[in-house]
Amino acid sequence: MAVQKSVWRRLTWPWKPESELEAGDSIVRNLLLHWFPSQVSLPSLSFRYSFWLGSASAVLFLILTITGIVLMFNYVPSVERAYASVKDIDYVVSFGWFIRGLHRIGAHLMVAVVFLHGVRVFLTGGYKNGSGAGQNRPVNWIIGVVLLLLTLFLSFTGYLLPWDQLAYWAITVGTNIAKSAPIFGVQSRFLLLGGNTIAQGALLRFYVLHCFFLPMAVIFLFSWHMWRVRKDGGLACVDQLALDQKAQKSVPVKSKTYSLLGIAGRRSVHIETALVDEEMYSTHSSPHLTRRLLLTILLTLAIASTMAIVIRAPLEEPANPAVTSNPAKAPWYFLWLQELVADSTIRIRGFTVNGALVGGIIVPTILLGVLIAWPFLDNSSVRAAGIWFSPERRLQNTVFLTIVVLIVAFTIIGTFLRGPYWGFYWPWQTWPTLPKKF
């Protein structure tokens, strides 16, 4: 028993250090923990500041990777067999329905959580540089925007794979939006589909993008994202703590540096400690950060699993190019765009601009451009960084929240208030019965 206990202890000591020395060693010596700082400031551990949404989206990505690998062993990316293999996953493969459900719910949750993470960073001014040297948080904001786009594109490519009606028509609408883009529209659609029609070439391309190319891009950008968080000296709320201290003490204590003792010319990843009295405002990452991280993992997995059991992944009729399902709806996170393309065809004296170009390309491009440029336009003081609803940024937050509310409102209209032929129906109104085929 004593031997067993010592083996167990040898495996788990980094997660429950019993001394200061072990707490420091656990970060240095454990592969899973070595990318954390050994000390972490108290405000950045707070659930109330960040809601740990970034961590939750990373956990969801991990869930999606693991369930996705199992699905890959059961799925055949061919037009003839894709639908049947997904049906088999639902009805024949042991627990296949759960794994597919978890994968689907995980994807939906990831879109929501990544979006909310972005909203949180905006409302707290987390993209702003604080007082630390070598900070470049705007770059990390842009990486985050690209990660949001990759998340949406991952969901979109995954949508086609079951090869059912929902998949087929969502991809028809999506790729025709690409086609309406100026200059390269037709070519980019041809390249995306591997032809002019949504057929075998398109299915295989979306499969490879979904299973290899896009996840690789996410892993690369995620690593960069985390590396930048370390280089920027942690979350923006820490800068406020450092500024508070600078205001208190006129003569700062010589701060520790973690550079490579003059071998490296510039600062290493861990910049000069921002805090004057580090001991007082920070604590060991192990076990305090790791414990909260494990809690986040557990909560995310529990919520996603419960939802996967309650909400079964749907599978509509096999894809049929001749019959468009009525109403044909994109996944909920694209319904604000579908509502937009349906409302935005402009007619001026017989001159017509397709809503696909206005709502599908121009408006999203402008939104994206504004999102990327925002950190460079924001000229509020450092005191507005890392604070929820800073009064200095009231106007900015109002504008941003208005856009968010509009997107959410359009999503709700598209999801709950649109019926056959994209007609408007209140939830208490019944949809007219239509013949399935004419």
Added chain:
Amino acid sequence: MPPLPSTERKPAHKETATETRRSFFAKMGIGGLLTGLAGQITILFRALMPNVLYEPPRIFKIGKPDQFPEGVTFIESQRVFVFRNQKQFHAISAECTHLGCTVKMVQFNDPKTVQIQGRSQQEMQEFDCPCHGSKYYGDGTNYAGPAPAPLAWYRMEIAADDGQLVVNLTEPVGQDFRLLV
């Protein structure tokens, strides 16, 4: 040993301090490397553009004229409506001009008189798009929803070999087109 004759020759071009033989070859090397890489990347992208498409033909036979009933027949596999009016035929695409969904035909019980560009016209059907609610008159003219243009009309022919009707999706035609059989 007698002194060797001088090997000093006039350089082909004047070597300046900034451009030595070594730096010239280094530039050549880097240039060659970049060109090679650009070529490789071009090859990779070119391989993603298919040379042969195994897609349904864009010009196809649909059957003998007498197989078609009076009114409208939907050719599912090609997403095209074929209209017959006595001896006249024409074909209208079922592909919505907004974002390419397949429009649904709504048949009227009684002929409906509609105004199309000032002209009064009797219609037996109209086309509605389920995706974003675009609506078209029976002749394909758009009148509601986000659709920016009328449904496409395509050329129809009689096959020379067996007299079947042929629809040619590569050749759009005007709304006055009729194939007389």
